[in-house]
Amino acid sequence: MYIGMIKKEVLARLKRIALDCREDILKMTTEANSGHPGGSLSAIDIIVALYFHKLNIRPHNPNWADRDRFILSKGHSCPALYSCLARRGYFPLAWLKGFRNIGSPLQGHPELGKCPGIEASSGPLGQGLGVGVGMALAARLDKKKHRIYVMIGDGECDEGNIWESAMAASHFRLANLTAILDHNGLQIDGWNRDVMEIEPIAAKFKAFGWAVIEADGHDFSHIIEALTLAGKIKNRPSIIIAKTIKGKGVAMMENKAEWHGRPCTGSELKVCLVELEKNGKNG
Ligand SMILES: Cc1ncc(C[n+]2csc(CCOP(=O)(O)OP(=O)(O)O)c2C)c(N)n1
Numbered sequence: 001m002y003i004g005m006i007k008k009e010v011l012a013r014l015k016r017i018a019l020d021c022r023e024d025i026l027k028m029t030t031e032a033n034s035g036h037p038g039g040s041l042s043a044i045d046i047i048v049a050l051y052f053h054k055l056n057i058r059p060h061n062p063n064w065a066d067r068d069r070f071i072l073s074k075g076h077s078c079p080a081l082y083s084c085l086a087r088r089g090y091f092p093l094a095w096l097k098g099f100r101n102i103g104s105p106l107q108g109h110p111e112l113g114k115c116p117g118i119e120a121s122s123g124p125l126g127q128g129l130g131v132g133v134g135m136a137l138a139a140r141l142d143k144k145k146h147r148i149y150v151m152i153g154d155g156e157c158d159e160g161n162i163w164e165s166a167m168a169a170s171h172f173r174l175a176n177l178t179a180i181l182d183h184n185g186l187q188i189d190g191w192n193r194d195v196m197e198i199e200p201i202a203a204k205f206k207a208f209g210w211a212v213i214e215a216d217g218h219d220f221s222h223i224i225e226a227l228t229l230a231g232k233i234k235n236r237p238s239i240i241i242a243k244t245i246k247g248k249g250v251a252m253m254e255n256k257a258e259w260h261g262r263p264c265t266g267s268e269l270k271v272c273l274v275e276l277e278k279n280g281k282n283g
Contacts, residue, residue, distance in 0.1 A: 006221050010053070014220045017087060018048045019280040022249050024083035024096055026272050029263035032100035035108060038259040040080040042184040042217070042244040043151060047072075049223040050149060051084045059089040062116045068146045069135055071120045073128020074153035074182065075109040076261070082106050082115070090117040126159025128152065129179060133169050136177040136237075147231065151180045155187025158196045163208070169237040170209030178230040179210075179239040182217065184246040186257050205239050217242030249276060 021044050029035035047070075051057070055068040072081045079099065086093045091105070098104035105115040109123030120131045132150035139146055156162060169177050181201070185192055192198050202212045211233040215226035223242065230238040246260070247253025250272045264272055 006224050011220050014045075014048055014052055016280070017052055018045050019249075019276060020087065021048060021080065021083040022276055023273060024086075025079040026250070026264055026269055026276075028079050028082070028096050028099040030266065030269045031097060032108075033263055034100055034261075035079055035263055036076040036261050037079070037250075037263060038186070038246040038253060038256070038261075039074060039077040039153060039182065039184070041248045041250065041253065042246045043072075043074070043077045043182045044080045044083075045218045045220065045248075046151065046180055046182065046223055046242055046244075047080050047084050049220055049227065051088045053220075053224060054227050055149070056146065057088075059085075059117070062090060066144060066146050069119045069132075069148045071122065071128040071132050071135075071148070071150045072110060073122050073132075073150050074125065074156050075122030075128070077151075077153075077182075078106075078108070078110045081110065081118075085115070085117040088117075091115070125153070125156040126161040129162055129165035129169070132177055132179070133165050133172070133174060136169070136174040137172060139176055140174075146176070148177045149180060150177070151182055153187070154181060154183050154185065154192055154198055154201070155195070157181070157198045157201065158187075166205065166208045166210065166237075173235045174237045175234055177237040178227070179237065181239060181241045182244050183241055184244040186246045186255070186260070188257070188260050190257050202241055205241075209236055211236055211238040213238060213240045215240055215242050217244035218248055249279065251275060 025040045029037050057067045058064045099106045100108045110118045112121045122128050132148045136148045213226045215222040226240045253259040
């Protein structure tokens with residue numbers, strides 16, 4: 001399935017951007033002394049692939065009617081989204097410094113109407129997929145060609161309204177809707193298997209009538225290929241089940257629930273930034 005058709009330079013560029021975004025995520029959360037680094041680091045490669053390769057968007061005209069839509073349903077991972085939006089030109093990079101400050105457009109969870117590029121408010125888990133279903137139906141009614149992408153978390157799949165939305169998307173045959181599951185295995189305070197088992201998640205979505213595509217959520221060639229395949233699915237919604245690692249890219253954070261909602265201290269940040277830079281240089 002992964003036939004290596006994506007140019008080396010494209011992959012190298014996306015990797016470099018993702019590295020910069022990882023630095024942003026760590027700096028923003030440390031500066032705010034709050035926020036969610038773990039799930040932001042697991043999601044970032046996918047969000048970079050969307051904003052820097054896939055989405056048909058116009059950052060200087062964020063409300064352009066024909067744009068593709070991306071909804072971050074797991075809204076706590078918004079440092080990843082804010083970093084991408086800034087680097088893609090929706091707003092100045094300097095705004096990242098105000099993350100979680102009172103009055104800042106970059107609140108601790110995305111807020112529609114406050115920050116350019118945010119397509120839906122999110123934070124209360126479970127809602128984004130339903131919003132995406134509504135947008136996909138609206139696009140069809142308006143005879144528009146744009147696509148709707150919704151990122152959900154695996155802990156988020158504990159929410160019943162994810163499954164109501166999954167049923168509706170399939171009932172309405174929403175081929176213009178692609179969900180992306182950030183499947184890092186961890187949720188707020190432990191492994192899914194200990195808190196609430198969601199496996200076999202691929203079989204569950206298949207049973208709900210979805211086309212299921214599996215991918216490595218940190219390999220840009222996989223992610224891009226999966227997004228291309230999703231665009232070719234007819235008559236039903238698609239989901240990319242992306243295998244990811246919570247805290248990916250920073251050894252002390254990887255696969256540890258404790259980093260779900262805790263930022264680095266100043267001295268930890270220095271260590272993490274050195275590690276990221278070293279990894280970047282080594283490709
Ligand atoms: C309705 C609702 N219940 C509880 C929370 C608190 N909460 C925030 S993040 C989270 C865990 C989410 O896990 P997952 O979707 O796997 O996120 P990830 O590991 O990718 O960060 C919880 C329970 C919430 N935001 N919304």
